[in-house]
């Protein structure tokens with residue numbers, strides 16, 4: 001019985017991993033953040049599976065003009081490699097921002113993760129829990145867009 005349970009958990013885990021693996025993650029530095037995004041989305045009770053299946057790749061880009069881009073015509077997400085110098089929270093914010101556009105078709109907001117300007121690294125670090133909560137609520141409100 002315990003073994004069957006363990007097997008089931010492993011299968012579930014495998015399924016979850018496989019879903020994100022349909023998306024090509026070009027830059028290994030983004031991989032853990034992508035998986036964490038998926039975990040957080042699922043924790044909020046949302047299933048990003050169908051939305052992720054529409055996405056082709058997530059990669060870094062040498063483009064310094066914008067922090068992140070979601071190319072609708074190719075279904076690729078690009079995060080500026082400049083952000084890796086700025087800090088971990090900035091990378092996370094840009095990635096979550098673009099995934100918000102791509103998976104839940106979120107629009108820009110006045111402040112927070114979906115604002116056009118990425119907040120400072122310090123601000124993100126100090127306010128991340130609240131910013132993430134607001135962002136997940138926005139995703140929840142647009143949950144039908146991910147289907």
Ligand SMILES: [Zn+2]
Nearest residue numbers: 097101108116
């Ligand atoms: Zn945007």
